[in-house]
Amino acid sequence: xxxxxxxxxxxxxxxxxxxxxxxxxxxxxxxxxxxxxxxxxxxxxxxxxxxxxxxxxxxxxxxxxxxxxxxxxxxxxxxxxxxxxxxxxxxxxxxxxxxxxxxxxxxxxxxxx
Amino acid sequence: xxxxxxxxxxxxxxxxxxxxxxxxxxxxxxxxxxxxxxxxxxxxxxxxxxxxxxxxxxxxxxxxxxxxxxxxxxxxxxxxxxxxxxxxxxxxxxxxxxxxxxxxxxxxxxxxxx
Numbered sequence: 514x515x516x517x518x519x520x521x522x523x524x525x526x527x528x529x530x531x532x533x534x535x536x537x538x539x540x541x542x543x544x545x546x547x548x549x550x551x552x553x554x555x556x557x558x559x560x561x562x563x564x565x566x567x568x569x570x571x572x573x574x575x576x577x578x579x580x581x582x583x584x585x586x587x588x589x590x591x592x593x594x595x596x597x598x599x600x601x602x603x604x605x606x607x608x609x610x611x612x613x614x615x616x617x618x619x620x621x622x623x624x625x626x
Numbered sequence: 627x628x629x630x631x632x633x634x635x636x637x638x639x640x641x642x643x644x645x646x647x648x649x650x651x652x653x654x655x656x657x658x659x660x661x662x663x664x665x666x667x668x669x670x671x672x673x674x675x676x677x678x679x680x681x682x683x684x685x686x687x688x689x690x691x692x693x694x695x696x697x698x699x700x701x702x703x704x705x706x707x708x709x710x711x712x713x714x715x716x717x718x719x720x721x722x723x724x725x726x727x728x729x730x731x732x733x734x735x736x737x738x739x740x
Contacts, residue, residue, distance in 0.1 A: 516669075546728075556670070558727040558728065558729070561725045561726060568724055568725055568726075569724070608726065613675075
């Protein structure tokens with residue numbers, strides 16, 4: 514069974530540009546999560562999808578971040594326009610319906626210069 | 627604010643010894659507790675989950691939970707150099723929103739010395 518995959522693995526962009534991160538969850542997992550880890554800090558929750566619906570987006574830092582999960586399969590996280598403080602590692606995780614155990618992808622390292 | 631605290635380490639143990647990793651959490655409503663192992667540059671890997679007070683064993687790993695003390699630990703028996711990694715404690719606290727968000731500690735770096 515394939516795990517959670519994320520693309521790209523690394524992205525370097527300039528301040529003010531736009532970046533879109535993609536996550537493909539484990540097949541059949543209804544729950545999809547985005548987390549972020551900035552330098553020296555703990556991994557922090559951004560949002561939670563159940564199928565295509567946003568269950569909880571309380572962790573989204575501001576309206577420069579837009580997450581979508583059309584069709585309830587893969588998800589994208591767009592940052593527009595990017596700021597320096599957006600640099601970090603963005604993780605995606607997924608879990609089965611009704612299950613709290615989450616499986617993480619390898620992350621996308623975003624560097625904003 | 628929900629917090630999960632871990633000693634950042636590094637925690638160094640000799641090969642074959644027991645490594646003990648500790649985690650405390652602030653929110654008494656927390657229900658589920660997880661340990662993730664993360665090698666440098668890799669994804670967090672779920673290694674243990676525990677939901678009830680007491681011990682849960684899986685191979686060389688034992689998770690211990692004490693909800694009264696708001697404390698969860700991970701013991702690694704017969705530590706191997708391949709166990710050298712950062713261990714993340716994560717806590718699930720149910721919210722009215724039905725979210726399954728996890729709150730993470732910063733992690734403890736474990737080094738097993740051959």
